[in-house]
Amino acid sequence: MNANSKSPKLLLSLALLAGTASTGVAVAQTQEPPQADVSATFSAPAEPAAAPAEGPEVKGIISARSGDRMKVTAADGTSTIVAVNDDTKISASKGLFGLGRNKLASASLVNGLPVTVKTLQSGGDLLASKITLQNKDLKTASMIHNGTAQRFEEQTAATEALRGRMGEIDQYNVKSTTNVNFDTGKAVLSAQAKQDLCATAATAEGMNNALLLVVGYTDSTGGEELNQELSEKRAGRVVNYLQQACGWKPYRMLTPTGMAEADPLADNSTPEGKAQNRRVAVNVLVSKGLDGL
Structure with a gap:
């Protein structure tokens, strides 16, 4: 049979099918894959915390304690409030010329004890980074803490006086x-x-x-x-x-x-x-x- 003898309806149907197929291929080729969502995986690096500035060295006698804060009164009568925390290093010198050190707990920082305090400036407050005292004052600190000394162990009134509880x-x-x-x-x-x-x-x-x-x-x-x-x-x-x-x-x-x-x-x-x-x-x-x- 001659190709020209094909039915016009059949030719139209074939043309439509061919157009539909080519259009589908073109759409498949031009469609881009979806982009990955990276907004949840990116974060800016945190700013490093500023190191505390070095504060003044404070020398004097502990004149008051309240929680993690203590007042140090200097020889000229001026007073400084200093905070103490778990990072504060507390030690007492020992031996000739102060060689060697004993590490102490914060409970040893009692009223009346002479100390030297190195500080850090934390906002408007001073934080004690290192506290040192003389080994010869440890016995005194123990007496104050325990409320006993010399002949006063059995004498209640004198023990109260040693603790500073003045009547x-x-x-x-x-x-x-x-x-x-x-x-x-x-x-x-x-x-x-x-x-x-x-x-x-x-x-x-x-x-x-x-x-x-x-x-x-x-x-x-x-x-x-x-x-x-x-x-x-x-x-x-x-x-x-x-x-x-x-x-x-x-x-x-x-x-x-x-x-x-x-x-x-x-x-x-x-x-x-x-x-x-x-x-x-x-x-x-x-x-x-x-x-x-």
Whole structure:
């Protein structure tokens, strides 16, 4: 049969089938595969935390503890609050020239203990990175912590005094008072004052159960707030010298105080009277219940 004799309907059907097939191939060839979703697998690297800056070195006596914070009072009477955490290294020097160290727990950081603290600046706070103290003060720290020392193991009243739990002042007999004087507006100890303080400490050491109470005063120069601060600074300077230079133990020291221009010894209207009133009084006390033991 001749090809030209094919039915027109058959030719049309074949043409339509061929067009449909070619169109499907073209669509399959041009369609792109779906892109992978990478949004969930990419994250920007975290910024590294800034290292704490080195803070000042703090030297003084621990004057208060509350949780993980302690107050260190320096020789000039200024106080610094320092935080202590698990990363703080605490050690005591031992041996000749401080060679070798004992590692300590934070529980050894008791009130009255002289320390040197290296700090880090953390925001607006200071964090202790390293705390060191002298090995000779470990015995003192143990006495404070346990509330026992020398002859006081069996004496409840003296043990309470060693812990600094002072009762009313009228529970004590004043055995002696030593006054050391200061220049106007100053809290600097003179050579004579230093000599008098160590002599007082030596005398008190010879008394059974003696404690020291330190009270600072000013003359009438200056305002009330300034004089209060100055009297406290003078008292703090005397306490530090008695403990650090004269060897007086912290557990035998009652809480010092500043009285500004109260209780003057002399007339504040004269230069001579003012000179007498710029003083710190070191009172040697013995509990009335233990006096004479």
